[in-house]
Amino acid sequence: MRKIIPLLLLLTLCSCSFFPHSYEIENLAVIEALGIDINENGDLTLIAVSRKGRLSEGSDANSNDTVLFTATGRTINSCLYTLQHLSDKNVFLSHAQYYIISEAAASSNLFDILDFLARDNYSRLSTAVFICRDSTAANLIAKCSNSFIADRLEKLTQERNILFSAISASMYDTLAQLDRTGIAVIPVLAADSYSDTDYITLDGCAVIRDGEFCGLLDQRTSNSLNFLKNEIYSESITIDYKGVTVAVNLTSANRTYDFKVSGNIPTSAHISVSVTATIDEFRDNDIVINEQTLDGLSDALNDEIYNRLSSAILKAQEMNIDFLNVGTYFELSYPVHFSEIKDWNKIFSTLPISLDVDTNISSSYDLNQPVKVTK
Amino acid sequence: VAEGTPNIPYHPYRDPYKNVRTTSISLRNAMHNCADLNHVSVSVGKGHTIHLFSIDGMVDIKAAQTNIIKPLLNLTGSPFEILDGALKGGIHALNMKKAHDLSDALSGLLAGLFLIVSNEVGFSVLVDMRAPEHRSITEPTSENIIKGSKDCFVENLRTNTATLRQKIRSADLKFEEFTVGRRTNTTVALTYMDGIANDSLISSIREKIESIDIDRLISASDFETYLVDENESFFPRYIFTEMVDRFAGGILDGKVGVIIHGLPIAYIIPSTLPTIMRTTEDLQKNYLLSSTIIILRYLALFISLVFPAFYVAVSSFSQEMIPTDLLLSIIASKSGVPFDTFTEVLILLVAFELLFEAGLRLPNPIGQSVSIIGTLIVGQATVDAKLMSPIVIIVIALSGISSFILPNQDLSAAIRLCRFALLFGAAVAGLYAIVILLCLLVYHLVSLETFGVPYLTPISSSSGANIRNSAVLKQLQKNVKFRNLSVKPKNVRRQK
Numbered sequence: 050m051r052k053i054i055p056l057l058l059l060l061t062l063c064s065c066s067f068f069p070h071s072y073e074i075e076n077l078a079v080i081e082a083l084g085i086d087i088n089e090n091g092d093l094t095l096i097a098v099s100r101k102g103r104l105s106e107g108s109d110a111n112s113n114d115t116v117l118f119t120a121t122g123r124t125i126n127s128c129l130y131t132l133q134h135l136s137d138k139n140v141f142l143s144h145a146q147y148y149i150i151s152e153a154a155a156s157s158n159l160f161d162i163l164d165f166l167a168r169d170n171y172s173r174l175s176t177a178v179f180i181c182r183d184s185t186a187a188n189l190i191a192k193c194s195n196s197f198i199a200d201r202l203e204k205l206t207q208e209r210n211i212l213f214s215a216i217s218a219s220m221y222d223t224l225a226q227l228d229r230t231g232i233a234v235i236p237v238l239a240a241d242s243y244s245d246t247d248y249i250t251l252d253g254c255a256v257i258r259d260g261e262f263c264g265l266l267d268q269r270t271s272n273s274l275n276f277l278k279n280e281i282y283s284e285s286i287t288i289d290y291k292g293v294t295v296a297v298n299l300t301s302a303n304r305t306y307d308f309k310v311s312g313n314i315p316t317s318a319h320i321s322v323s324v325t326a327t328i329d330e331f332r333d334n335d336i337v338i339n340e341q342t343l344d345g346l347s348d349a350l351n352d353e354i355y356n357r358l359s360s361a362i363l364k365a366q367e368m369n370i371d372f373l374n375v376g377t378y379f380e381l382s383y384p385v386h387f388s389e390i391k392d393w394n395k396i397f398s399t400l401p402i403s404l405d406v407d408t409n410i411s412s413s414y415d416l417n418q419p420v421k422v423t424k
Numbered sequence: 425v426a427e428g429t430p431n432i433p434y435h436p437y438r439d440p441y442k443n444v445r446t447t448s449i450s451l452r453n454a455m456h457n458c459a460d461l462n463h464v465s466v467s468v469g470k471g472h473t474i475h476l477f478s479i480d481g482m483v484d485i486k487a488a489q490t491n492i493i494k495p496l497l498n499l500t501g502s503p504f505e506i507l508d509g510a511l512k513g514g515i516h517a518l519n520m521k522k523a524h525d526l527s528d529a530l531s532g533l534l535a536g537l538f539l540i541v542s543n544e545v546g547f548s549v550l551v552d553m554r555a556p557e558h559r560s561i562t563e564p565t566s567e568n569i570i571k572g573s574k575d576c577f578v579e580n581l582r583t584n585t586a587t588l589r590q591k592i593r594s595a596d597l598k599f600e601e602f603t604v605g606r607r608t609n610t611t612v613a614l615t616y617m618d619g620i621a622n623d624s625l626i627s628s629i630r631e632k633i634e635s636i637d638i639d640r641l642i643s644a645s646d647f648e649t650y651l652v653d654e655n656e657s658f659f660p661r662y663i664f665t666e667m668v669d670r671f672a673g674g675i676l677d678g679k680v681g682v683i684i685h686g687l688p689i690a691y692i693i694p695s696t697l698p699t700i701m702r703t704t705e706d707l708q709k710n711y712l713l714s715s716t717i718i719i720l721r722y723l724a725l726f727i728s729l730v731f732p733a734f735y736v737a738v739s740s741f742s743q744e745m746i747p748t749d750l751l752l753s754i755i756a757s758k759s760g761v762p763f764d765t766f767t768e769v770l771i772l773l774v775a776f777e778l779l780f781e782a783g784l785r786l787p788n789p790i791g792q793s794v795s796i797i798g799t800l801i802v803g804q805a806t807v808d809a810k811l812m813s814p815i816v817i818i819v820i821a822l823s824g825i826s827s828f829i830l831p832n833q834d835l836s837a838a839i840r841l842c843r844f845a846l847l848f849g850a851a852v853a854g855l856y857a858i859v860i861l862l863c864l865l866v867y868h869l870v871s872l873e874t875f876g877v878p879y880l881t882p883i884s885s886s887s888g889a890n891i892r893n894s895a896v897l898k899q900l901q902k903n904v905k906f907r908n909l910s911v912k913p914k915n916v917r918r919q920k
Contacts, residue, residue: 058864071740071854074765075758079751100752143744144751171744 078116078138081199082147084186085125085162087154094121095128096187097140098199117190125165143171147202148178148220149238151186152255152262160260163224174221177202180255182239182265201249202238223257233257234274234372237265256372263370270364273357276302276322277373285329288349296330297350297410306378313386315379317401320362324354324408343410350408362402371397444526446541446548448475454530468496472503475541482536484555491516492538492551503542507549510540519552531609558583559688564666566833571708576666581611581685584668588615588683591672596620599683602633605641612641615681615690622678622912628875629680629693644687651682651693652874658841660834661874663692663700670704678913694874696881696910701725703831721829728826729839732769733846733858735819739765741854753815760810766851768812772820773844780824881910 084096097118118140120131133140150162166172179202218235226233239252254271256263266274272286287296307319328346331338365373371394380387390396444450448463455461460480468474474496478488495515499506511520523529523539524547532550533539540549561583564576573591577584585599600614612633616626636650644664648654652661665671666689674692675681682691701721706714738745739754746754761768779798783791803821806812823843830836842865849857872879907913 054867055864058860058867061860071851072743074739074743074751075755075761077743077751077755079748079755081748141743144748146748173744 072139072141076138077141078118078136079141079144081144082149082190082202083142083145083166084149084151084190085154086151086186087157088121092121092123093125093128093154094119094187095125095132096190097132097142098190100199119187125162142166142169143173145172145176146199148176149181149186149190150178151181152265154186155180155235155255155257156262158260159257159262160227163220163227167220167224172220174219174224176220178218178220178223178235179238180235180262182237182252182255188240227257227260230371230374230377231259232370232372232374234266234271236271256368256370258370264368266361266364266372269357270361273354273361274373276324276354276358277304277320277361286326286350286353288346288353290346290349294332295328295346295349297326297346298329299324299326301325306375306382308379308382310383310386313389314396315383315386315400317403318375318379319403319405320358320375321405321407322354322358324350324406326350326408326410328410347408347410350410351406354408355404355406358404358406362404366398366400366402369394369398375400375402439527441526441530445546446523446526446529447543448477448541449543450526451475451477451529451533451539451541454526464493466493466497468506469500469502472506472542472544474503474506475543477533477539477541478553479533479536482555483538483553488538488551488553492540492553496540503544507540507542507545507547510549510551515551517551517553521550523548523550531603534609535611561587567665567667567670567704569667569704569708572704573667573669575668577668577671577683577688577690579686579688581613581683584683584690585613585615587668588672588675591668592617592675597675600630604633604636604638604647606637606639608640608642610641611685612647613683613685615675615683617675617678620676620678620907620913620915621680622914625694625875625911626680629682633682641684642686644684644689647682647684647687647691651691657868657872657879659697659838659869659872659879660700660832661695661872661879663695663832664689665692665704666690667704673704673707678907678911678915694877694911696874696877696879697835697869698881698883699908700832700835701830721831724826724829725835725839728823728830728836729843730846730858730862731823731826732773732819732843733850734855735816736766736769736847737850737854737858740851754813757813757815761813762811765816766847768816769820769847772812772816773823773847776820776824777840877910882908 078097078099080097080099082098084094084098086094086096088094095118097120099116099118118132118135120128120135122128122131129140129142148163148166150159154162163178166176167174218233223233223235234254234256236251237253237255238249240249253268254266254274256266285296285298287294289295301324303323305321307321308315309317309319328338361373365371375397376387376393379393387393441454448465452461452463462476462478462480462483464476465473466476476493478485492515496506496510499509499514501509506514511522521532523532529539529541529548529550536554537550538553540551542548558580559578561575561578563574567576575587577587589597594617596618598614598616598618602612602614603609604612614626614630614633632651636647638646638650641647648662663670663674665674671681671690671692679695680693682693684690701718706718709717743751758765763771775798779795782794782798785791786794803817807814807817827836827840830839846858846861849861853860869880870878870884878884906916907918909916
């Protein structure tokens with residue numbers, strides 16, 4: 050026995066020589082972002098974004114030197130094969146942090162694309178997925194010629210909470226949502242219309258159903274998804290109070306669902322959203338912030354959130370897609386009933402949903418006197 | 425017998441002077457051409473001649489004149505009566521003994537004793553009048569200690585036993601002496617605490633020492649080779665120390681010590697990996713601090729062993745594991761380097777070993793210069809010349825520094841050897857090889873025993889408390905009531 054165990058381990062070691070070939074690290078073309086597009090001929094186009102590497106201090110090379118590889122093919126596999134031929138290094142997708150999929154490519158079959166990418170053992174399931182609006186992925190990437198797109202996307206992702214702009218979607222989240230409910234919501238990228246520079250920005254969300262692209266949600270509707278998912282982490286929202294622009298900081302949101310059921314079918318749903326906030330910025334020197342003011346601000350915030358949520362619910366019911374995940378909460382409350390429902394989306398589209406928003410501005414600046422600016 | 429070597433049959437050791445009568449002629453014949461032999465003939469009694477022999481430099485001449493020669497001249501009677509009278513207090517010495525044959529007389533004489541011979545008497549007298557000239561006790565050089573006693577072992581066995589006796593003033597502290605080495609006749613002292621050390625452990629080490637049949641015992645390796653089977657493992661299975669208090673601690677824990685005349689170190693047997701990973705200082709600090717440092721040492725052991733191989737495996741096989749920013753930095757640092765990662769690491773590891781050996785063998789000032797030149801050449805110049813990437817230098821440096829943290833040089837050397845095996849494995853099959861080779865290493869260590877004690881005791885124990893004790897020291901006053909059970913001490917309890 051003393052001899053057999055080391056022998057077995059050594060044999061296992063010998064068998065390891067059949068494991069994948071080693072690659073020298075400097076021979077890797079590390080792809081950090083991958084754009085997936087469809088060209089005018091209907092073929093898939095891959096745009097792989099790499100950078101030449103962070104060179105040492107004193108080097109004359111630009112640290113943001115971007116290398117773009119573009120390949121076209123009928124399938125992603127053939128595109129990757131072509132990419133490998135274009136590069137003098139080994140195309141290495143394991144470090145891809147962003148997949149940017151054009152609206153057209155997502156419309157054809159998003160699930161197949163993500164499924165193919167996820168099958169690579171070494172691909173990261175945390176890779177963020179974006180859909181690009183009004184532009185091809187190639188154009189969008191090309192706009193970031195001066196600043197490295199991966200850096201810009203990283204910045205956007207970090208600012209997501211601050212901007213209160215969109216939800217995030219990793220490849221794992223997207224596939225898990227598609228697998229569980231058949232519906233996924235993916236953030237959308239667009240060229241920044243307010244800037245002449247080459248910036249891109251987040252602009253709403255795309256709704257995917259059963260792997261097919263179904264439509265886009267605007268920014269306001271996308272924001273409301275955060276309330277329904279309890280994903281509020283110190284986010285800012287602007288409201289109008291008596292003609293004064295007020296920025297309030299949302300500190301928490303708590304949402305509850307209540308369903309009324311007849312037989313196995315829900316007859317109505319009630320969503321209660323409780324939000325707490327503080328005042329961030331108040332651009333008026335004449336209004337005293339007292340309890341009355343706070344009540345007024347709460348009402349204004351109530352209306353704003355109510356409108357956003359209402360429009361999101363309306364949009365979901367119009368699209369006949371429960372991207373608000375109301376069905377998931379119904380399943381949690383009534384698992385037996387839900388299991389007997391064949392087409393939840395059909396029920397959802399006609400389900401009367403009432404909404405109740407309770408806002409509490411819990412604290413504010415300690416201003417009891419109007420601030421008078423002396424000229 | 426290997427081809428080309430003379431066919432030399434084995435001769436059992438036979439002392440040529442056994443049962444030979446000691447006379448001045450036989451002794452001079454045995455010691456012919458020995459310029460350091462002092463021989464004085466004095467007339468005593470009624471015209472009888474007594475021969476006095478000593479080895480020049482080993483005997484205190486002044487004391488011998490006062491305490492041996494002068495009293496001897498006052499003795500009267502036949503030569504037998506004179507020698508017998510000397511043994512019965514006729515001369516002034518605390519330690520005297522009869523030598524019945526030439527073999528005994530020679531061994532005593534060569535050990536530094538004063539020899540009194542009469543050609544007409546069948547025995548000779550050995551008198552201990554040795555010159556107290558030996559290196560004085562100094563601070564230890566290989567083991568640094570801040571808080572604790574600084575006396576260390578010297579080359580003289582008797583000084584060492586006396587120093588140890590000062591630490592443990594107990595009649596239970598036993599020294600059994602053996603003579604090892606046909607030619608060197610080196611005294612080896614087996615040391616243990618009677619009533620604490622396990623009898624079977626003592627007898628097995630005693631047998632081991634008695635079975636040593638070599639010409640010489642003048643260096644540590646002469647003894648170590650016979651102490652443990654070196655083919656079995658290259659991991660150290662004994663602790664050698666020059667600190668007397670560490671040695672005393674080991675003896676009091678129920679272990680057995682060996683002190684060899686001529687070596688300024690002593691051995692503590694048996695030793696397990698957890699005991700090797702500890703130092704004397706550990707018991708002299710707050711137990712929380714010591715525990716943290718011990719855990720840090722295990723971490724250093726792991727880094728030293730695995731880090732270069734892990735770097736090769738990850739950068740050649742599993743690049744997806746590296747964070748993107750780090751990957752890009754590594755790629756940038758490796759651009760223009762002509763060697764692949766494995767070759768780079770191998771070259772630097774070999775260079776590190778060369779520098780280490782050079783620094784070790786050279787005198788201190790030159791050794792430091794070699795280190796500085798090595799650092800500049802291997803470090804800065806190779807990076808500037810794009811021969812090596814900075815990241816590999818960092819990996820090797822971290823691994824090297826970690827190996828220096830290990831308290832035992834033999835363990836450090838063993839780990840450095842294993843590091844090469846892991847490196848080659850990593851170059852072949854990446855992380856799979858590292859895991860498999862580490863499994864083999866653990867298998868080897870678990871199956872290793874030293875004098876019946878498992879090498880990984882108490883880590884390999886099924887008891888959770890024992891495992892905790894291996895890394896974490898408990899507060900001495902409150903919790904450590906019992907001795908380590910791994911050496912099966914006869915007296916388990918340490919305190920009330």
